[in-house]
Amino acid sequence: MNAVGEISPRPGLSAEARKALDSRLGERVSYTEAVRSQHGHSETHFASCLPDAVVFAETTEEVVFVVRLCAAHDIKLTAYGAGTSIEGSALPIAGGISLDMSRMNRILTVNADDFDVTVEPGVTRIALNNHLRDQGLFFPVDPGADATIGGMASTRASGTNAVRYGTMREAVLGLRVVTADGREIRTARRARKSAAGYDLTRLFVGAEGTLGIITEVTLRLHPIPEVITSAVCNFETLEGAATTVIQAIQLGVPLARAEILDDMQMRAVNLWGKLDYPEQTTLFFEFHGSQASVDEQVATVGELAAANGGGEFAWSSLAEERSSLWKARHEAYYATVGLRPGAVGWATDVCVPIGRLAECISETKRDLAAVSVPATICGHVGDGNFHVIFSLDPEAPSEWEEVESFNARLVSRALSMEGTCTGEHGIGLGKQDALVDELGEAVNVMRLIKHALDPRGMFNPGKIFAAN
Template sequence: MNAVVEISPGSGLPAAARAALDDRLGARVSYAEGICSQHAQSETHFPSRLPDAVVFAESTEEVIFVVRLCAEHGVKLTAFGAGTSIEGSALPIFGGISLDMSRMNRILDVNADDFDVTVEAGVTRIALNNHLRDQGLFFPVDPGADATIGGMASTRASGTNAVRYGTMREAVLSLRVVTADGREIRTARRARKSAAGYDLTHLFVGAEGTLGIITEVTLRLHPIPEVISSAVCSFETIEGAATTVIQAIQLGIPLARAEILDDIQMRAVNLWSKLDYPEKTTLFFEFHGSQASVDEQVALVEELSSGNGGGAFAWSSLPEERSRLWKARHEAYYATLGLRPGSSGWATDVCVPIGRLADCISETKHDLATCSVPATICGHVGDGNFHVLFALDPDTPAEWEEVEALNARLIARALAMDGTCTGEHGIGIGKQAALIDELGEGVDLMRHIKRALDPHGMFNPGKIFAPN
């Protein structure tokens, strides 16, 4: 399923375009099959597609040059960050140029008093937090992978901290974007609120690179908490685990993280990360605040957990223990693949109103009981978002068909509960039909916006909806 569609690298670029690229950017343009192959895939189950060339941009001015060149010669253009997208958002499925933003990695301006920072699109979240640590600040959105900030903005990324700190939708204050006609625009200023015209910032956040190329991002920051404590608690039932988190939120307990892992996922995590937790449905918690407030939060959640069939809490404030715990959670995908060496992964996600979460997970768990391939459940129970991870034999089409049907039923289940087909992975290639089921005529309005901002379909064609 992940075989590269073979084409001749560089064959799709007009000679004049290739000459102009070589003249301006020299060695930072590559037609080599090895480099093109690296940009033809990501953490996705969809077939790969080689771009005709890879361009490594180092400035907004160079992005403008490439955009104008592509517009002049009718070349398709797909931005590439760290290659961690799940739904194929960065695959150049129509060839053209893959615009690698990873060298645009400067942290431009930290405004510690205002709790914001401006970075180039290729800065990764780990590099940003390493830079901020000495100033007592951190950026909380953590999708697990060390994704680029531009990619995270483009896919409206989320992660384990979303229950307290929100997603990229809340984190992004302003963007610099290169439009299809080669203009550079700024979508907003640094003020924390504005009523000045259309909300251009959030038009581009989540657009998956289909409307413009993000080159700079201004983000909200937060102070590093005085005390950070993590806890693990296993449950007899999925319902008990979900109910505990719902009750905690209803009581106003400011959970920083609340992650759910089913029994199969816990077995995989134990094997992969060499842990020894009970192989039951488990919650991973994290609490932020002063010592007194964290102690109070832990005591309240322990009481709720006990009333819902939870076992004893195993908790720690030691940084190395917390890091080990969350590293294990972030590697859940690879742990699932570890249950079946040589397998290929298919990761999907949905999000439902939190009051329906227990029902959605329980029905999904029942549906997976007859699945012929290893399948695990994990997710951000604090905001109603969870993932199903499958480990498939890449050479057995029947397994892929089975999982495709399971995924379709999961999406239909979430939509029937007034949820969404994707909480954080995006639409990309794989969920285009589900988007229509979810939003109906709203998708037609999206098409109008796409045609208005990118009339020739240059930016990341074939994503979110098919070109027309």
Template sequence: MALADLVRIERNEDGIQAALGVLKQRFGERFQTGQSIREQHAHTTTYIPAQLPDGVVFARSTPEVQEVMGVCATHRVPVIPFGTGTSLEGHVNAPGGGISLDLMGMDKIVSVNAEDLDCTIEPGVTREALNTYLRDTGLFFPIDPGANASLGGMASTRASGTNAVRYGTMRDNVLALTAVTADGRTVTTARRAKKSSAGYDLTRLFIGAEGTLGIITSLTLRLQGIPQAISGGVCPFPSVEAACEAVIATIQMGIPVARIELVNQLQMKAMIAYSKLDYPESPCLFLEFHGTESGVAEQAELFGEIAGEHGGGPFMWTQVAEERTKLWKARHDAYWASLPLRPGARGLSTDVCVPISRLAECIAETERDIEAMGLVAPIVGHVGDGNFHVLVLMDPESTREIAQAEAFVARLNERALAMEGTCTGEHGIGQGKAKFLQMELGAGVDVMRAIKKALDPQNILNPGKIFSFD
């Protein structure tokens, strides 16, 4: 995508230079303007060109975030919050320059309330760090987008992942948060109570806002008990359509799957080679069940029967932790496994989500598109909730291949929208999907824009993302 196609943000040169001077004096070595640091804070995992900030502040507390916002509001300078940098649609780019606010130093676990099944953390805590900390409590945080993302970033992009079919997304697992707004105020959106009817649902207003309404400085999260037993396994199918039909039947029968992941034939070929798996080179479902020992065994057997009715099987499942760990590591390594399919290429990951009844049709049409366009593009999916990802392997230096990838992504998103789905199930909008959001919600985008203007009238919080300000 060329820079000319992105939302344009006018650069405030005088304000930026003034803010750089103030922040350097205030933060010393925790304020950096070096080229490599700025590049690290504007990298993109797509073909959208990197747009570097002018400086990076490494914040350690909410008052420091407030200070940065105060300086930048005074000088009308953009602020782009930064976690681990695993977002996929240009979320951390700085189209108008400004300050990247790195929150990874805010990594304290403030409290764990085991009796209430919740905890309060700072935004720089990663999901793996939280679950390591929680291990001895018998609790865990279930949202698993694959990457070891920061939980503040996961909330900002409304992330989900492999466990969403059972445990929901970040929207369902954040009880409350605090955020610093564009004028430097700290807003608390809710309390620790499990439910409330007190006013607007401000928590969910900030979840998925991608840093355009405020900078999250703490989160209160819902926790789950570690299951007594877990079973998981792999089931091959003769076709993607047969696998999707088995998914639909499984969900409709009410089997409480914790994970149900689709891998198409090309992706399975890549994973077998990369992770040394001993499974058939065909479309497969990866599944996991949580519960009691008898419960997970019964669920696995029921799924095996459903798979057989749709031409699949045998369902190879186990309760042995080491075998399950190998299985899910292979699934999480799907991106790296795919790259050798086209050595030297770069992966463009895109996702859509459709009603589960349209899933088989949507994936089948997408595979036909891939073949007709001559692309190398494996597919994986969190198919229990109708969400799937395509990784287009392309040469990011080739204008022809960029145009071809853009055309493919456009067709994919239009197909999902025509099936009453969404242009993104979990990657977010960022810069890359703004035009598809307009197609999806129409006048709803005007409502979002009105909220943005009310909370950030100078348009300094992550500008150029989700929609145009004007």
């Protein structure tokens, strides 16, 4: 199913199920086409898929009610956060109920002394950091979009700060989850380490909502650094930029952010944001620490950049200037799509061991030279993860075929370098075959886990595996 595919009609919910929903949740159940349509698409190239109903939950008890109702009436259930999924992870392709978690947006407890916080899944990362700022703390995982914490946990999100602070895998300390039979479980306590049984937290983190519905998340926090400095540096070659980051990491420089944007991406960013950066491959850096530590990091990276064909660094420690810089990076997807009027975006990502990164990016850039569809490269080079974004004509099937072929080559290239088919987008609908290529028999073990926890295939059907 792609963006030009057709949506098959579905019979909808039974009268009995609708009556139960309406009686318990009233106006927080919607059957209108406008609301269903809003929950039937995301930042993806896959076709929209309308659910039969949208339910806005406000408490864990309501989630339990909806899950039990779905189990009793054989209704499919897909959780929905901010709708920013790239691989179609939140599309309700089997109809049923789209469970909107955005109203479960309370910050429940902040334990400043222990550097952790417990939130409901509808809290967004920006809202959380705004709440934490006065306490000198911040939550570092930054995928770009103002995603919900529940969605970020479900997709094992990472982003620009992952090179220093890690991904959601490292950030999530524990979860409250509603299982397919309507039970509430807690996967862990707040202790920083535990050897108590299976690590259920890591099982649900990255499961893309296929194993349970997350209703609370306990997160690891960090102190706001004394000094934060950002920098931009353009390079003569893509290889030189990637090599600079690799060498910095090998020297132990604690980069907070290291983002690469190729020449086409810089052109798109300039056009989109009315900016005037040189249209060359560019690195965006951020350094955190004490003044002395940041000065040392800046000097080291500056020397490496100069040796690898880098130009002058443009530095800033001013919050508003740093925000402007990272806004440009975060809008890279929209900037690329905007290269063509009426275009549709297709974003893909891979991740390789850091020692193979320069080789992988360079081969990918050469491969793109033979592709007729406008495309850009950007990514979190500090951890070996990069993205390719295409600006597609939705009425040109040949372009979709060309990009599908390229994507297959990109994944094959990453796997040949002992990398992964996705560093942070997830499997969703788009990379199910690639998952089998990557992990082989391990995928069948995943299927066993899915069947054990969700034997009816109720939660987010059709994702990760072709058949749930």
